[in-house]
Amino acid sequence: MGEEVKLIGARGSPFNCRVEIALKLKGVEYEFIEEDLANKSPLLLKYNPVHKKIPVLLHNGKPIAESLVILEYVDQTWEGASILPQHPYERAMARFWAKFIDDKCMSALWNACWSKGKEQEKAIEEANELLKLLENELKDKKFFGGDNIGLVDIVADFIAYWVGAIQEVTGAEVLTKEKFPKLFEWAREFINCSIVKEKLPPRDHLTGFFRIKLEAPDTLKYNPQVR
Amino acid sequence: MGDEVILLDFWPSMFGMRLRVALAEKGVNYEYKEEDLSNKSALLLKMNPVHKKIPVLIHNGKPVCESLIAVQYIDEVWKDKAPLLPSDPYQRAQARFWADYVDKKLYTLGSKVWQTKGEEQEASKKEFLDCLKLLEGELGDKPYFGGETFGFVDVSLITFYSWFYAYETFGNFSIEADCPKLIEWVKRCMEKESVSKSIPDPHKVYEFVLQLKKKFGIE
Secondary structure, eight states: OOOOOEEEEOOOOOHHHHHHHHHHHHOOOOOEOOOOOTTTTHHHHHHOOOOBBBHHHHHEEEEEEHHHHHHHHHHHHHHOOOSSSSSSHHHHHHHHHHIIIIIIIHHHHHHHHHHHHHHHHHHHHHHHHHHHHHHHTTTTBTTTSSSSSHHHHHTTTTIIIHHHHHHHHOOOOSSSSOOHHHHHHHHHHHSSSSHHHHHHHHHHHHHHHHHHHHHHHHOOOOOSOOO | OOOEEEEOTTTTTTTHHHHHHHHTTTTOEEEEEEEOOTSOOOHHHHHHTTOSOOOOEEEEEEEEEEEHHHHHHHHHTTSSSSSOSSSSSSHHHHHHHHHHHHHHHHHHHHHHHHOOOOHHHHHHHHHHHHHHHHHHHHHOOOOOOTTTOOHHHHHHHTTTTHHHHHHHHHTTTHHHHHHHHHHHHHHHHSSSSSTTTTTTTTHHHHHHHHHHHHHHHHO
């Protein structure tokens, strides 16, 4: 049976990366279609008319949008390593932390990295509270998913990789080894996983992109064109 | 085996209502505990230390927080009766997408309708109705969002019905005028005992919102 899998995405986006990691985990071959977010294609507008955002997965022509929804779909559709745990309670916990990262951590960390002065002090305090919760949740596990990466690890890709790249550019100290040793170690393990490493955008592409952002402060508000 | 199920809730919460509906659909016996949100119980703070919010489902001592996550948990644990999510992965994804849409949009837009006045309120009303119209379009000619049977998206959305009278009265508009098919769907859902017994009288919710407006000085 000919299976057609396409991913409409943007390589610099952590939301996009989540889906690419998941597809790689399942050994799924797919065609990647890079979207220009400043000039959205008719294809994107057709397949995600509600939010007009990437990533959008197309499976045999049928679209699925919203990265968390896509991750669950990928887990259910293809065999291979599990993304979500098997037991209902553990699944609920994984979903809880994934939602926590999406709803709270993404914007808080972004603000902590980019703001200045008093605003940044306050933003870093908020980020610290959130990161502390994550570090406690990690406990002594190698990954949030246990011995192998799972839903929460994948959803936390921004924390593991993007935050470090922004810190390099802005000098912010949000996630450091001193403040959060366990999380810092987790991040190192995560980005060194062979599956993850292959799908992360090159570090210099990210820092290059962020350096440009540094010069254009009005584009700094957390306003993801991606989900 | 005795299952101990406790629901920490607040009667006008459309999020808490979702769990009431889901548990009723599954025929699960549970203990309902009303929270005073101005004086949160030690149990709530222990069971939801991260957000300190209701609803919280406590199943044999273990908490599940966030209403849509708890509804999915209920669906997976009590899987032999009244399945809420479809079995087909693509249909499940669509159901999750639309429930997520309700979560992202309706509460914030609805809140703006009763909290604002003048031009701001007019703009909020329009956005709110656009949102409902999109959902009405998604419903199409199906009896329920879940198709032939009441499902996940139905649970996610129907609880907002208890707030419609409040939105309409404070916003001075009629939802039925713009979304007649959606109101037909509401009536169909309300015929189900699991729904009608879980959702408070919209007039009581209106009184509650009136008190909130007075308390916060929102005219």
